[in-house]
Amino acid sequence: MRETVNLRRLSEVLGLSQTTVSRALNGFPEVNERTRARVVEAARRLNYRPSASAASLATGKACAIGHVVPLAEHMMINPHFSDFLAGAGEVYAQFGYEMLLRVVAQAEEADVYRDFASRSRVDGVVVHGPLTNDPRIPLLKSLGLPFVVHGRCDDGAGDYSWLDVNNRRAFCRATGFLADLGHRRIALINGLEAMNFASRRRQGYESVLVERGLDQDPSLIFSEDMVEPYGYRVARQMFSSPRPPTAILVSSVLPAMGVVRALAEFGIRPGADVSIIAFDDCLSFLQMASEGKARDVPFLTAMRSSIREAGRRVAEMLLEQIAAPDGGRRHELWEAELVIGETTAPRPVEQTPLPAAAKS
Amino acid sequence: MRETVNLRRLSEVLGLSQTTVSRALNGFPEVNERTRARVVEAARRLNYRPSASAASLATGKACAIGHVVPLAEHMMINPHFSDFLAGAGEVYAQFGYEMLLRVVAQAEEADVYRDFASRSRVDGVVVHGPLTNDPRIPLLKSLGLPFVVHGRCDDGAGDYSWLDVNNRRAFCRATGFLADLGHRRIALINGLEAMNFASRRRQGYESVLVERGLDQDPSLIFSEDMVEPYGYRVARQMFSSPRPPTAILVSSVLPAMGVVRALAEFGIRPGADVSIIAFDDCLSFLQMASEGKARDVPFLTAMRSSIREAGRRVAEMLLEQIAAPDGGRRHELWEAELVIGETTAPRPVEQTPLPAAAKS
DNA sequence: AAATATTCCCAAAGCGCTTTGAGGAGGAGA
DNA sequence: TCTCCTCCTCAAAGCGCTTTGGGAATATTT
Structure with missing residues (x-):
């Protein structure tokens, strides 16, 4: 029920122009430190926060990353997927980005990317579960939408960013x-x-x-x-x-x-x-x-x-790429640990009691 | 790389005003069907879609629903949670809503809601894993943010919408x-x-x-x-x-x-x-x-x-509530099926071979 | 033929923010 | 005193859309 206070109102209360208030809050150097302190304090007190859509409209940045959750047949947001998201989500939250999920049938995935791009919904996307020669890669390139692939599509993959396990x-x-x-x-x-x-x-x-x-x-x-x-x-x-x-x-x-x-x-x-x-x-x-x-x-x-750790790193890579679009593509190949537990042992000398042909 | 075409450009191409084009695309009745057809066709051809942030700014609707994923300690976006999301996500996608996820420490959940509300990031939220007398409910009410609870907080819960299993x-x-x-x-x-x-x-x-x-x-x-x-x-x-x-x-x-x-x-x-x-x-x-x-x-x-089915229904309830804010609160109590499988049987007559005191 | 409806379209005013391009105040140097 | 900087602040112009409040045709009624 609380009134949502906007920039104009805040600047009126302070007796300053919207410009100054905006600059004060966004850390521009040309604003007096005492003025800035006043502004910040008033913003806090009135619970002012810039409207997300107005800011996006003005800056052209959505401050959001898109993930497409494939809804295969009668299936499943699988746990590998969600753990990855958890990792990525941590990073987004930390950097003030929004994570936005689309649950759609696999066939509609391309449409979602087109929608993301033409509506400027997101600043970038993560590609999950890449196929060999995945059609999503050329599509995203043609859309000009920054992306990082979790996995790889082929061996000569130099022209897009990816993170994969070996x-x-x-x-x-x-x-x-x-x-x-x-x-x-x-x-x-x-x-x-x-x-x-x-x-x-x-x-x-x-x-x-x-x-x-x-x-x-x-x-x-x-x-x-x-x-x-x-x-x-x-x-x-x-x-x-x-x-x-x-x-x-x-x-x-x-x-x-x-x-x-x-x-x-x-x-x-x-x-x-x-x-x-x-x-x-x-x-x-x-x-x-x-x-x-x-x-x-x-x-x-x-x-x-850790797939969660991979999520974190992929998110970081994507955010870096968005910040510096011409910074080149990054590739990371992680080695998996081989951890010995209780489920491995030398082959039993006698075969399991089943009618198996003995051999060597 | 494709040019992103906006309303102005589209209307120029068509030789119509932005108003007419906008109305044509949004299904207003006062636009000639032939004109509408022309507009729709051109929009499709030029791949025009209204900018999300511009539309939100103009309408005041974010067309997005927020979900907070609690990041308890060293934990976990658990599978119950993600299956629920999958269900909800299907419904959002179907109705043109965006699902937006915030992965944050439990202590910051309240801040996220404040952020959602004051920045008009979302039109509503889903409350997960309610505690008895959960503080989130009064908070959300005071923020005026529509919400539906998956579960309940108490027994006399008449003044907010929820869906729960019995x-x-x-x-x-x-x-x-x-x-x-x-x-x-x-x-x-x-x-x-x-x-x-x-x-x-x-x-x-x-x-x-x-x-x-x-x-x-x-x-x-x-x-x-x-x-x-x-x-x-x-x-x-x-x-x-x-x-x-x-x-x-x-x-x-x-x-x-x-x-x-x-x-x-x-x-x-x-x-x-x-x-x-x-x-x-x-x-x-x-x-x-x-x-x-x-x-x-x-x-x-x-x-x-099915927790996924619950996700679907909760999403529907929330969307309904957003569409008709004064439509009253809804409550649904679902009964769980009791399905007999292979893991139940009469108590064995003889006790398991452990030193247990026999007792009738 | 004039008056009234109806149909179709438009110019312009926001929505709330960022950013451009200046401008006023005050201090330093001539 | 006048000019030139530096420091701080501002008015106004977008961003791309929706929506208000008409207005010019065309159709319908008197």
């Missing part, structure tokens, strides 16, 4: 580690391979299979949305088959939980009977990978990289 | 159901009881304990943030104690997953040895409660109510 390397290392432990049948429960990051993960995994001469069995490779029941289902499937794997790589903790649940039903012990390594994005609400039985020994062995 | 009733029914199955030691793994919904859940649970004369043991009641490791930890704790419960109520699927993980380690079978009922918000990325071994039989027995 997914290929992470999966190389994890696969190699399992091979070192004697595992030869290693399953991959991957994300959707249309996503660039998922195809890199697969490349990492397969390169090691080839290099070390491990089993290459298509029935051990899966590619779907990374949700819990997915892990559950494919784990049940594999361990109902004649030749189950002795180790599993999982693209996210979510399906990893499903895997653990399935194994429990079969009486198979993670770590002891089957090794599991998951990619852990440090999702804040399930630190499965960081809390184990014994203090400081995580349950899951994991490739770890 | 948490008390849901937990009454679940507890009663377990009692019917013969369980007498029932644990409650609850959310933070500062939250109004959690205290209602506890009330429901306790009222049935009293009514049916079941064990009232404080060591079976827990109240924390609803994350996975929480469930894991307290389940381990209970089943390491001399007198574990034979049934468990869990406030969310997240800690329920932790419980299942802990039980697996103890070799205790959910359903067979211990009954579990969780509150299932239908989180879209883990439909544990809806996908079981046999098709159509869910794994978890659950009280179920």
Whole structure:
């Protein structure tokens, strides 16, 4: 109910012009420090704050960053996504930027960008879940809308800013580690391979299979949305088959939980009977990978990289780019940690009690 | 890079006044249909869309709804929250509203509302996770900012709009159901009881304990943030104690997953040895409660109510309220379904093999 | 034919801010 | 005393839209 006081009213109260008041509040040097103090104090007292839309209109800056939340089919703002947003949001809030979310069907994403651009709704956007050769990149370029990609679209990506995890390397290392432990049948429960990051993960995994001469069995490779029941289902499937794997790589903790649940039903012990390594994005609400039985020994062995931290950094990069549009493009490739937990162990000498052909 | 075309330019191209063009596009009746068609076509061709800030400034409407994401300590935009947002976001997008998120420390939430109001950033806000006698309600009223509460702050809540699940009733029914199955030691793994919904859940649970004369043991009641490791930890704790419960109520699927993980380690079978009922918000990325071994039989027995659907409805209510500020306040109390899955069964005749005192 | 409605369109006045281009006051130097 | 700076302040012009209050055609009624 409180009257909303505007610049004119404030300047009247102070007996100053709007110009002076505006300059005083915006820290311009040509205003007397005593005047400025008076102005600031009055503004505080009257609870004056400049209208967002008036300021945007005058400056041409929206002071807002757009994020498009893909509403795939009957789906899902997934937790990876929201943790990223949490990180980015912290940075925006800190720098006085607004974060604005659009939840739309995937097909409408391009329209949203066009809308953002032509209505000057935002000063920049973050591109999530890039596909290989993602059409969004040329679109955004043609719209002249600053953007940073979380992930990459291709290898020669020099002409746009991105931040990515070295997914290929992470999966190389994890696969190699399992091979070192004697595992030869290693399953991959991957994300959707249309996503660039998922195809890199697969490349990492397969390169090691080839290099070390491990089993290459298509029935051990899966590619779907990374949700819990997915892990559950494919784990049940594999361990109902004649030749189950002795180790599993999982693209996210979510399906990893499903895997653990399935194994429990079969009486198979993670770590002891089957090794599991998951990619852990440090999702804040399930630190499965960081809390184990014994203090400081995580349950899951994991490739770890905080997606929230990535959100923070991407936001910073974007804000920098908006401040200095000609400052060149930035690229950051983060290495994931490989953290040993309780779910990895040398391959059991005796096979799991299933009708599997003994081999080597 | 494309030139951003504004109203003036569009009207010049058309040889019409800005007024006419504006009216044509905004569907005013006093404009000739043929003229309107010409205008619309030209607008489409030139990719004209009204500047958001200019429109807001002129109309006084921000066409945006604010959500504050509490950044509790080292925490978390939790999945319950983000699923709610997904639902709300769908509705906003549909009605041309922007969803704008502020990620800030809990202590700053009031400042954010003040900022929203005095800068006319938003036309309304959604209040999340209301406490009993939440200070945000009087604040928002005094700011004159329309709002809808997801949940309730007290029982005599007539003077603000809210949508809530009948948490008390849901937990009454679940507890009663377990009692019917013969369980007498029932644990409650609850959310933070500062939250109004959690205290209602506890009330429901306790009222049935009293009514049916079941064990009232404080060591079976827990109240924390609803994350996975929480469930894991307290389940381990209970089943390491001399007198574990034979049934468990869990406030969310997240800690329920932790419980299942802990039980697996103890070799205790959910359903067979211990009954579990969780509150299932239908989180879209883990439909544990809806996908079981046999098709159509869910794994978890659950009280179920879609938080995403709640998000949709709350958004609708808020938009209605903004459109008709004097239309009175709305209240909706939803009943949760009680859906039987595989994790509930009659109390085992023989006690779990732990040194427990036998008792009728 | 004149008077009244109706239809379609327009010029101009905001909305609340930032920013440009000056201008008045006061002190320093000639 | 007059001029020239520096310091501080201001009036006014946008930013791009909506909306008010007509006004010029055209159509309808008397």
